[in-house]
Amino acid sequence: MQLTKHRRRPRLELRLRHHPDNLHALYRESQDPVERARWHAIWLLATGHSIPQVAQILGYSTRWVRMVIQRYNRDQPLADLRHRNPGQPPLLTPELQEAFRQALLQPHPRDGLWTIRNAAQWLSERLGRPVDPRRAWAWMKRLGFAPLRPRPRHREGEPERQEGFKKTSSSSSSC
Incomplete structure (x- = not known):
């Protein structure tokens, strides 16, 4: 068997x-x-340094x-061209963001409450294309809104018995 170098x-x-x-001026002026x-x-390579020396320096x-x-x-x-990539423009223009905020401040025309689906439908009508409810929810959060949901209730809960467990300010006990 022959070994190769x-x-x-x-x-x-x-x-x-x-x-x-x-090269030195380009190096010093670069932002x-x-x-x-x-x-x-x-510049270091041009002034006579070797590749390993430049790597170490x-x-x-x-x-x-x-x-x-x-x-x-x-x-x-x-240059690092990644810094020049502006990315995709936002879904909503500033004017449409403000219109969406104003619409969310008013009761929904159909049922009074803004659900995520209602918001997605509103955005779809304005943008002229389908908008996923998750995207609508992200914009609602970005604009400072939260979903309005009642607190969960147990199906077999008895409202009369639950009233006895509620804390009130008049029934504070002192130890």
């Missing part, structure tokens, strides 16, 4: 497009911490430094 990674060369002084660390790594792995070099060589942005 461990293959070394191919040598990774930094293809400089900037003067080291310019984004991820971009700043990447420019710092490129910056506290990152050699793999991370190699990925930064590859990014720089491919002319990819060094």
Whole structure:
């Protein structure tokens, strides 16, 4: 059986497009911490540090430094693009949020109480598409509303006997 030698990674060369002084300026002026660390790594590499030295100085792995070099060589942005993703716009515009709040303050037109299903139906009519009751409930909570439900009662409970257990302010006992 023949043993194979461990293959070394191919040598990774930094293809400089900037003067080291310019790299230092880019590193110092960067506001984004991820971009700043990447420019710092490129600047250190351009000034003669090796990949393991840069990894040790910056506290990152050699793999991370190699990925930064590859990014720089491919002319990819060094900034962290995750911070620029605004996400999906909210379901309700500020005007519709206020209209929903005002509607919830009034009794429901059909039965007087706003249930989650009633709220989902109201939102569906305004938005022109179906709205899941869970989404309506999330918006009700976000606007500061809570469901109105009576306290649970036992099916076999006797109201007359339960009255005897209620606390009243006049029957306070002193020990």
